[in-house]
């Protein structure tokens with residue numbers, strides 16, 4: 662099957678999905694002419710030059726090789742930094758998988774590869790009945806798991822891998838991201854996950870005083886090149 666995209670999830674919110682997604686886009690761009698990032702639901706906007714913007718969407722756009730309408734690469738931008746179902750409710754909106762799938766379809770017609778960054782972790786609620794995992798399932802995409810290396814990440818990573826597989830999706834790889842520069846036994850933790858996750862380790866990202874997606878070295882799965 663021709664590789665046309667992936668879904669990036671994480672062990673939690675704030676574990677470096679956006680940094681790793683941008684790095685993956687840069688790496689993918691060496692092999693595919695048109696790569697684009699998608700942040701289906703951004704929750705939490707910031708003011709920049711007088712406009713409210715979704716920082717994740719901006720970071721993914723900066724790493725993409727095609728410019729697309731914002732309604733496609735970030736169809737839902739919610740003001741408050743909350744779980745999407747709560748942020749949407751407080752904005753008087755209801756967000757569903759169907760509208761996000763439609764935007765993804767639009768992107769597919771404009772790019773060879775579409776990388777989708779989730780919100781928070783795997784089972785984050787989107788509305789009363791759907792989760793971000795339901796979006797990944799509807800898109801039937803291979804999944805990359807970003808593990809934020811800190812105490813507690815082993816349990817979160819192993820449970821997330823279990824859930825991805827229970828949902829019928831392929832865990833194509835994982836990335837170890839050093840979010841805690843003082844983590845004790847970091848390498849032993851990585852080794853523990855290498856033995857147990859049963860998926861390729863695509864890279865170990867060092868802690869960066871100034872995060873820079875271009876400086877992140879990642880190995881793509883063979884079938885993605």
Ligand SMILES: Nc1ncnc2c1ncn2[C@@H]1O[C@H](COP(=O)(O)OP(=O)(O)OP(=O)(O)O)[C@@H](O)[C@H]1O
Pocket residue numbers: 671673674675676677678679680681717779780781782838839840866867868869870872
């Ligand atoms: N390797 C790293 N070194 C230093 N800082 C990092 C690293 N990885 C991530 N960060 C910082 O940690 C913060 C959270 O990272 P990021 O925004 O990528 O998380 P996320 O998983 O995308 O969160 P969300 O669920 O909100 O999308 C950011 O300020 C980011 O710059």
Ligand SMILES: C[C@H](N)[C@H](N)CCCCCC(=O)O
Pocket residue numbers: 674675703704705741742743744745780781782785
């Ligand atoms: C606001 C934050 N930065 C993310 N966009 C959304 C994180 C949702 C986490 C929900 C949860 O698991 O409790």
Ligand SMILES: [Mg+2]
Pocket residue numbers: 678679680717778
């Ligand atoms: Mg993010």
